[in-house]
Amino acid sequence: MLKTIEGFNRIGEENAFAVLARATALAAQGRDIINLGIGQPDFRTPEHVVEAAVKALQDGHHGYTPATGILPLREGVAADIDRRRGASVNPDNVVVVPGGKVTMFMAILMFGEPGAEILYPNPGFPIYRSMIEFTGATPVPVPIREENDFAFSAEETLSLLTPRTRLVILNSPANPTGGVTPRAEIEKLVAGLETRPDIAILSDEIYGQMTYDGAVHCSLLEFEAIRDRLILLDGWSKTYAMTGWRMGYAVWPDQLIDKARKLAVNCWSCVNAPAQFAGLAALEGPQDAVAAMMVEFDKRRKLVVEGLNALPGVSARTPMGAFYAFPNISGTGWKAKPLASALLEEAGVAVIGGPDFGILGEGYIRLSYANSADNIALALQRMGEFLSQPRG
Numbered sequence: 473m474l475k476t477i478e479g480f481n482r483i484g485e486e487n488a489f490a491v492l493a494r495a496t497a498l499a500a501q502g503r504d505i506i507n508l509g510i511g512q513p514d515f516r517t518p519e520h521v522v523e524a525a526v527k528a529l530q531d532g533h534h535g536y537t538p539a540t541g542i543l544p545l546r547e548g549v550a551a552d553i554d555r556r557r558g559a560s561v562n563p564d565n566v567v568v569v570p571g572g573k574v575t576m577f578m579a580i581l582m583f584g585e586p587g588a589e590i591l592y593p594n595p596g597f598p599i600y601r602s603m604i605e606f607t608g609a610t611p612v613p614v615p616i617r618e619e620n621d622f623a624f625s626a627e628e629t630l631s632l633l634t635p636r637t638r639l640v641i642l643n644s645p646a647n648p649t650g651g652v653t654p655r656a657e658i659e660k661l662v663a664g665l666e667t668r669p670d671i672a673i674l675s676d677e678i679y680g681q682m683t684y685d686g687a688v689h690c691s692l693l694e695f696e697a698i699r700d701r702l703i704l705l706d707g708w709s710k711t712y713a714m715t716g717w718r719m720g721y722a723v724w725p726d727q728l729i730d731k732a733r734k735l736a737v738n739c740w741s742c743v744n745a746p747a748q749f750a751g752l753a754a755l756e757g758p759q760d761a762v763a764a765m766m767v768e769f770d771k772r773r774k775l776v777v778e779g780l781n782a783l784p785g786v787s788a789r790t791p792m793g794a795f796y797a798f799p800n801i802s803g804t805g806w807k808a809k810p811l812a813s814a815l816l817e818e819a820g821v822a823v824i825g826g827p828d829f830g831i832l833g834e835g836y837i838r839l840s841y842a843n844s845a846d847n848i849a850l851a852l853q854r855m856g857e858f859l860s861q862p863r864g
C-alpha cells in the first residue's frame with residue numbers, strides 16, 4: 473500500500489463535473505436531458521480567436537514560451553485591465569496560467585499550512601475549500617447571504633479575521649449565486665484590510681465582465697492601498713467562451729511574483745503556445761461577440777428568474793452577474809441535493825444542489841442558464857410538473 477500525504481484524505485472535488493458525467497450517461501441511454509448544471513457558456517469561441525490559434529501554429533509557434541506567458545500577451549492583459557478597470561498593471565506582474573483555477577491552486581498553496589486560517593465564500597466555488605483543506609490550513613467560511621442579495625458583507629468578513637488569518641478569498645460576480653458586491657461594501661472591506669498588511673487577498677474576478685442591469689463590477693485592483701498584497705484571478709474561459717482552451721491569468725504583487733513564476737516553471741513550464749496567441753486576439757480583437765453573448769444571457773436570466781418564481785415553493789432573487797440563478801427551494805419540502813438528484817433522474821433536468829458549494833448552500837439549487845431559451849423554458853416546465861406531483 474502506497475502512503476501519500478495526509479491532504480488527500482481531505483481534498484474535495486467539483487460535483488458539477490459528476491453531474492455532467494451522470495447527465496451525459498443518461499443521455500447516452502436515450503434519455504432527454506436538459507443540462508443546466510455545468511458552468512460554461514454554450515457559445516462558440518469567436519471565430520477570429522480560433523483563427524489566431526490556427527495561424528500561430530502555421531507560423532511555427534509550437535515551442536515553449538516564457539513560463540509566465542509571451543510578452544505581447546502579458547502586455548495585452550495589462551492594456552485590457554487599464555482599459556476596463558482603469559488600473560495600471562506592470563506586464564511583469566502578469567502570469568498566464570492554464571485556466572483561472574490554477575491561480576487559486578497557487579495562491580492557496582502559497583499560504584495554506586496547518587495553523588493558518590483562510591477565509592473563503594460559502595456558498596462559493598468548491599475548489600477554494602477543497603484546496604484549503606488539502607494544505608492543512610483551517611477553512612473559515614464567510615457566509616454569503618440571500619438577504620444581502622448574495623453580496624459579501626465587509627463587516628462580517630472583517631469580524632472573522634484573526635492573527636492567524638493568512639489569506640482572504642473574495643469572488644464577485646459570484647459563482648454559484650450570481651451575486652455582485654457593491655463598490656461601497658468593497659471600499660469598507662479594503663479600509664479594514666488596510667490595517668493588516670500581513671494578509672494576502674485573492675480576488676476571483678473571472679465573471680468581471682458579466683454583469684446586468686447596469687451593475688458595475690468593482691475590481692480590487694482599483695485600490696492602491698492593498699495592491700502590494702492583492703492577487704487578481706481572471707481569465708478567458710467565461711468572457712470569451714474558452715473553457716476548453718485552458719487560458720487564465722493572474723496579476724501578482726511584487727512580493728509574490730517570483731514565487732508564482734517558480735511554481736509555473738515547476739509545474740507546467742508554459743501555457744500552450746497557440747492558445748496564448750488566441751488569448752491575445754480575444755483581448756485585442758472586436759468585442760461584439762462578448763456583447764452579443766451578454767444580451768442573450770440577459771434574456772435567459774429574465775426567463776429563468778420569472779420561471780423559477782412561478783414554481784411552487786421556489787423563490788429566486790434576480791442575479792446581477794455571471795450566468796447562474798440560485799433559487800431558494802426550502803418551500804418545496806425538499807433538501808437541495810435530493811431535489812437536484814430527483815430532478816435529473818426523474819424530470820431530466822440537470823442542476824446542482826446548493827450544498828455542493830458549501831454547507832451554507834443548503835436550501836438552494838444552482839441553475840446555469842448556459843442553455844438555449846427554448847431548453848430553459850422546457851426545463852422550467854418539467855420542474856413545475858415535477859414539483860406539483862404529490863410526494864409519496
Ligand code: PLP
Binds near residue numbers: 643710
Ligand atoms: N473561479 C470561479 C468563481 C469559477 O466559477 C470558475 C469556473 O467555473 C473558475 C474560477 C475557473 O475557471 P477556469 O475554467 O478558467 O479554470
